Amino acid sequence: MKILKTGLLLLALAFNAAASAESMSRSAEIDKIYQEDQKTRSLFKRGDIYDRPAELKSDAANRMRLFEMMVDDLPWTARNLALASVVFQHTNTGGESEENESWRSQENHLLSFFMARKAARLGLFEQAGSMVGRIDRYLKASGIPRDYGLELVSTTPFKVCTINPDVTDEQRLDAGLPLRLNEMMKEFCH
Incomplete structure (x- = not known):
């Protein structure tokens, strides 16, 4: 019994250390994103000259990374994620005639x-087709x-790839899609 307790204690300590290291890494990345955000805000406050289109892209890319980290850390089942994805994708695309819905953000398609x-x-x-559909809705709306x-x-x-691999992630960012799809989809396009 003592050996079992010692083994469980060691396992718990190892798990805690791994979770702590991951948490520290995530915290460092969130801190970096926050610092970038505050640097941009300080430009606004001082009235400095800044590149507004570049700042908007950077802000969007930072929000996308936070969305991704948030979803990766959720202790949800695949089914729960799939159902929530459907709910979030029901965002007004601007072409839909829904009164008083302008507050809904297109970024919900990307969270989805x-x-x-x-x-x-x-x-x-x-959910492979759902990934494609969620990006399609964002592209159409944008x-x-x-x-x-x-x-x-x-x-x-199972295989999902970018439609045109010649389109770079930088071109996507310039067009208004704040995702690095070529990089992000490597695990699904092999």
Whole structure:
């Protein structure tokens, strides 16, 4: 019994150390994002000259990274993530005639994408098409060409890739899609 207790204690300590290291890494990244955000805000306060389009892209990219970290840390099942993804993707695209809905952010489509991607990572591969659909809705709502998005290449084996691999992530950022899809989809496009 003593050996079992010692083994469990060692296992708990190892798990705690790994979780603590991951938490410290995440905290350092969040701190870096916060510092970048505050640097931009200080430019506004002082009235300095700044590159507003570049700052908007940077702000959006930072929010996307926070969305991604938030979803990756959720202790949810693949099914729960898939269901939440559906709810978040029901964001007014601007082309829909819904009164008083202008407050809904297009970034909800991207949060929905992260949820569908996490569900697929957890084995709910039918979310492959959802990943594609969530990006499509964002592109349509934002007036970005569809070839900047994703396509479902196959369901068996599960494979989702960028439609046009020649479109760089920097081109996507310049067009208003704050995701590095080429990099992000490597795990699904092999």
